[in-house]
Amino acid sequence: MGGDSDSVGAAVAPAVRVVLESGLPNETTSMFTTVEGEWDEVMAVVKRATDVLLKEFPRASLVLKADIRPARSGQLRAKVETVEHYLTE
Template sequence: MIVAFSVAPTETPGSKAEMADAVAEAVRVVRASGLPNETNAMFTLIEGEWDEVMDVVKRATEAVVAVSPRVGLVLKADIRPGYTGQLTAKVDAVNRRLAAAEQKENGL
């Protein structure tokens, strides 16, 4: 399964912690997990089995809770048993189609 999630503090009363500091701690948890992952401007994606992915999401959320009494979590999952490597395979499939369309447009 692939999970895309975003976790961030909604308030940090009495703390000098910035949102980026809290998010960095969550990303540190994800990267330390050893599971395939990537982070972009809006989400962190992680791929693995249900229990291991959800455990990482929980621990990443707890890292943010440590600096904020209120935390927002957005989670989207692609559950596809029997498939691995989808974190890159989906992007590769789109890139192949774009390249083929470009070649067709250029008469190659």
Template sequence: MIVSFSVTPLGVGESVGEYVADAVRVVRESGLPNRTDAMFTSVEGGWDEVMDVVRRAVDVVAARAPRVSLVLKADVRAGVADGLTSKVETIERHLDAGS
């Protein structure tokens, strides 16, 4: 499965980059395939391991913020490996074919 999620600390002021970096650090240290962009972090793996990483990412932010917002989207598809790369490659192939 692939989960894309965003963790936002609330009640800590306007600048939240330091808190978000703590959450991303949890994801990167998990060893699971992952990517971070300007809005979301995506992580790929089995249900239990991915949800554990999301929970730990929320927990690390919650340890420093009075409230945490979590936005999560999941692609649950059995038998697919390396979806973080293969899904993007498929789109790029279609874009190249249309040029």
């Protein structure tokens, strides 16, 4: 796994696959996967992704942070675009 004995890439890939297949806007970085959508649909994806891990491992660790802004969507990319705009000034 990339020569790093602490790598968990192969272990978390099935959970990330669940997120990708959900069809919800998402982004995976080196440390986290961000998912955007309505509360119930996002929580259902989180549950499915966690369940996939628990089929293979005796426990799963989950960090959850929510930014709840009713009537707003498309913020996954919009927030990054705002920062990028200020960086080009």
